[in-house]
Amino acid sequence: MSHQTEAADPSVQAASASSAASMNARQMMAALWQFMRPYKKTLFGAAVALVFTAGVTLAIGQGVRLLVDKGLTGDSSAALGQAVLVLMVLAVLMAIGTYARHYLVSWMGERVVADLRKAVFDHIVTLHPSYFETNRSGEIMSRLTTDTTLLQHIIGTSFSMALRSGLMFVGALVLLLFTNLKLSLMVLVGVPLVLLPIVLYGRRVRKLSKASQDSIADVGSYAGEIIQHIKTVQSYTREQHEQQAFSAEVETAFDVAKQRVRQRSLLIAVVILLMFGAVSALLWVGGNDMIAGRMSSGDLAAFVFYAIMMGSAVATISEVYGELQRATGATERLVDLLNVQAEIPASSNPVDSELPAIDTEAELVFDRVAFSYPSRLDRPAIDGLDLTVAAGKSLALVGPSGAGKSTLLELLQRFYDPSGGRITLDGVDIRDLDTGTLRRQIAVVPQQPALFTADVWYNIRYGKPDATDAEVIAAAKAAHAHEFIEQLPDGYNSHLGEQGTRLSGGQKQRIAIARAILKDPKILLLDEATSALDAESEYHVQQALEALMKNRTTIIIAHRLATILHADSIAVLDRGQLVAQGTHGELIAASPLYKRLAELQFQDVEAPGRA
Missing domain, CATH: 1.20.1560.10 (ABC transporter type 1, transmembrane domain)
Known part of the structure; x- marks a missing residue:
């Protein structure tokens, strides 16, 4: 090795x-x-x-x-x-x-x-x-x-x-x-x-x-x-x-x-x-x-x-x-x-201090953004992308694996900075914002939720440490997690094991969604947030997410098109570039790539026995 x-x-x-x-x-x-x-x-x-x-x-x-x-x-x-x-x-x-x-x-x-x-x-x-x-x-x-x-x-x-x-x-x-x-x-x-x-x-x-x-x-x-x-x-x-x-x-x-x-x-x-x-x-x-x-x-x-x-x-x-x-x-x-010097400076605010809120409606603009990962400089992950997410609206990102969907979320959180172009929040380049102030306004529900070796209280409170017990329980109920939490050996005091090994995939996802609900962000990032849920849980969580998304700028990554039909707009990405944008009906007519993805998925729904 x-x-x-x-x-x-x-x-x-x-x-x-x-x-x-x-x-x-x-x-x-x-x-x-x-x-x-x-x-x-x-x-x-x-x-x-x-x-x-x-x-x-x-x-x-x-x-x-x-x-x-x-x-x-x-x-x-x-x-x-x-x-x-x-x-x-x-x-x-x-x-x-x-x-x-x-x-x-x-x-x-x-x-x-x-x-x-x-x-x-x-x-x-x-x-x-x-x-x-x-x-x-x-x-x-x-x-x-x-x-x-x-x-x-x-x-x-x-x-x-x-x-x-x-x-x-x-x-x-x-x-x-x-x-x-x-x-x-x-x-x-x-x-x-x-x-x-x-x-x-x-x-x-x-x-x-x-x-x-x-x-x-x-x-x-x-x-x-x-x-x-x-x-x-x-x-x-x-x-x-x-x-x-x-x-x-x-x-x-x-x-x-x-x-x-x-x-x-x-x-x-x-x-x-x-x-x-x-x-x-x-x-x-x-x-x-x-x-x-x-x-x-x-x-x-x-x-x-x-x-x-x-x-x-x-x-x-x-x-x-x-x-x-x-x-x-x-x-x-x-x-x-x-x-080792961090390329992106850490927050200048103390970790446990109250960071000031961003006084904005959170309109996001990706302006000619270009980016390659440091370990793969010869392969652009994002290539001259222009994209706008209106304040309080939802945008779904679809496309094949490696199209750059998750990379956009990482750039938005300033885990990386673009090598070309800029990302603005209500016209302000996010590189001019304190990283702590920016990230405090964002909640992420990833495809693989990150849970800590601690109890349920700690994991849900992670985005809002000063939340009351009542607020935590309310967030868990909104994420349809309260019922299974109550059935754990020690309820909300139950330790979840390393990386949440004591929970099923769907339960982990609902804990992560409860964490995002409790944080009450202005910008919501959902990366296949319902991918690990069974059909019934997915329906309930979709209802919770739709309520959470109201008046929030939301970016959704989804491979299952059925889960993003309600989005205000859908952007189709391929090889780091925006190839089409519109509603589901508009994209079926205008984008061959989106039409092919839709046909593959909805044909499977209509004829599950087909290979």
Whole structure:
């Protein structure tokens, strides 16, 4: 399965490419700093606790020196007691400091990741639909969950460990210099040898880490798609095929992860080997100096303590460095997503604010409109179309599949903007209107109604969140949905399942119609709104829709001509162009295409047994 990460438009691709090409650990932290900045006080407190615990830990080395020189090798029990007491006090202080550091840093990690998730989601819901044509929803969800979880670990744990290890390294090095200059010079020579593999393997680990995150996204995306279409999979008995295909995706992700783990494991092993080799050399040289009387046993113990601390710090930094490479890959993917610029600006009004109504009778004019979908630029979906929908009147759109009927509805809602011509609402180009203000005046009943995993109240109220219970029930009755809703296990409190899986097709459609009725729009868009209804329900809903359509500008898409004979006007589209317009009788006489469609459908009605 191919992995797609770039948006269709060139500006997004450029931003994405630039981010992916230049992101490194420093730039990753610069990107994350934008989310950490509001919590400077917490960050300062964590830094204080970090410095405090590092200082106490380093002081333990001096406690070890006192314990060896004054206690273990001395003759005074009181001196031994004092040395042990000093160590205990330092241990208590370190425990307190560690608690404060761990709590504050972990809180910071959780808080920053929560803010990052919100920022990413807030941006996703404003993106242009063309972005989702070329990017899979499963991959986007992986960025929102898996990538942010990885960053939480980095910010809340690994970054703190890296800073602590850095402080310990510097502090231990300074104390080493004061303890024994000759041995310290040996340490300074050995440190670059330990750091060398970190630098050499760093870039490779980073590339493998990003590839690993991408492969995990592929796995999640594939699984999500199969689960979404589980009935189709089982209907065609493709379970075994999908199991094998998913297994291949998992194995691909495992192979990439295996390479990453091998490189990180090799890096850690080499660092540990070099570190303990250096400590062994120090013990040999320092032990000889102690035997010769050039240093005390306490100094040697303290020196070894600090050397081990330095080695542990380097080992920790090397391990964290590998994790930072993974985090860099995750941050690249999130920054790519945050850098995507929507072609059509989101509403400038707050989501939960009262948008001003459009003071218009809602006359719609499509003036020389031309449009091609971003993923199919060589195939015009709409080609120089002129069409007028009078205020308060209904217009039906008919034509073969691919004629551009649904595209007109998407253009009207500004999911896309025309590449040529314009769409006006009472003479005002809709591109000059706030998108939220425009869409608030429109209600859509699609062919495949979109229902959410929530109760009936929520789904019907979706277009008018402040509606009262009585208004919701009235809308449901008008859509002939009240009766079956009452028969659900918990009535209006019943949860409908993912995408309304607990309802039949006709019931879903009536919930969607009730939602549109409740919204009480000035412009009504019906895309095969009665296609999923049985004959009796269709009759009742048609009555409800006719009442709803009065004094509203309505555009109806229908493949069954019998459902749009009542429309004020019928427009015949073919290959994105208007080929005829008029009433049913006029089109039968004037449009060969409409006449052919009518003959096919009404002949089927008159002679259902004909093939």
